Amino acid sequence: MRPRRGGDKEEEERVLSHGDVVLLRCDLKILGGPHLLNDRIIAFYLAHLQSQSHGDLLLLLPPSIPYLLSNLPDPASVAAVAEPLRLPSRRLVLLPVNDNPDVSHAEGGTHWTLLLLDNTNPISGPRFVHHDSLPPTNLPSARRLAAVLRPLLPKRTIPLVEGPTPRQTNGYDCGVFVLAVARAICHWWTTASHQLEPDWFEAVKREVNADSVKAMRTQLLHLIDTLIQANNNTTNNQHPSTQLPCPPSIASTSLCLSQHTRLWCHMQSHKKVAAVKPVASRPSSRLRTFSMLPKDSTATDSPWVTSEEEAIILRRPKASRFTPPMNNSSTDVAATRLEDSGTHRTYDKKKADAGQVACRDNLTVPQRVRKPIISVKNSLSYDGYNWRKYGQKQVKGSKFPRSYYKCTHPTCPVKRKVETTLDGQIAEIVYNGEHNHPKPHPAKKPSLSSIVETVDATNDGGLETRLEGCDQAIGSDAIVEAFEGGFNCLDGFGNGNEISNCKKKD
DNA sequence: ATTCTTTGACCATGC
């Protein structure tokens, strides 16, 4: 748990300043565990990793920035805040994600995950990759952040996929997992590995495990101690606020406090973010954590654009029959991603609520019923089951026609709704129910076309599982393998990850 | 001939 504001002054004593990041003595206690890491610690270590990297193709952001972006009142403010980050020019951007849904509640967050904007692979194209040690707890937050960022990027239909993440077995180590994954990714990036491997998934699998995560708290404390001593030796002891230089990439986009204040004032004026603190669940978030805000955060009253606009797009085969071929051509393929279009929140909320329990209460792991997984492939959206279309209509609020399908198995109650764009691309798939029979077709190694993401079906009957497609075709077996490996590795960690791939990796 | 899609009509539900 994070220390409460108002504790004794010793707890608030600064022990290290690393650029914009200030570590307090209470943070050292947090690292001693078992406690949920706060954003200062996460910001500190990401800043440290940033300082170890060279060039500006890799960008690690403190938690305050993605949280701010997710909660700004309008796209203009988001664009203004993000402008100095130069996201389109980055190859890899690491964005810590907190699940605090209430910006007015400073300690509302309960779970940390890591979202990456990945533009390292020209074949797969840009994508978001989400690492969650307790999936799908933070998926809604990650979706929200991705939806906010997409309009800022050259390609606005970038898919969001789940990356491999070992599952935490306690209620407080999510932040440590974030840092461990970030370390593995940075290591992959700063070595020749990124030239040999299509992505960092194998690196995460190699370097992030129960032992490495367990050791990380000690390593962080050792790192802090080393930095304090090193700085004391070179700066003639600036304690108690030992000042280390700001990492270049962060410093280059830093702004003065008055600029922070302008945006702060604007946010204060907005109903939704009134009294917002920069980051979820922190006792002492300060304006200084807004160090990367733009010089001109010109706020407007333009309406907030939701992620509904950005949907999807899946290349659709021309075949009129729904039952797909077993072998997809490369032109038919596409990834299917979990995405939120703004409705059917119930399902996500239930999952998120379940997950929140875990990181809020130490040692309390959510007692969730493991549910079968529905895999949504293409083409159109092949999932191993056969479907019969029994209706289609235009629904209000959707730009696309909605088709209704039933599983063709005689006793199977599963239905699904598929919305397709005018040019036949999948905009959304919603499953309802659970198959009571095995798949009619044996699993087969996919070709270039392959699912990238799967979701668990619900046993709850009334709940629905929503998928949305995307236009991100997977262009190489290597990438597909990586995705599959990524999902499969979840099981490799023995975590029983609920967002995992149904397919086997050869 | 069979299977599946299309599409207008009908029904249930909520406001």
Place this chain on the structure above:
DNA sequence: TGCATGGTCAAAGAA
């Protein structure tokens, strides 16, 4: 009660 909306049915047509 009437209307709007989403979901389902079933006849007709296409593959």
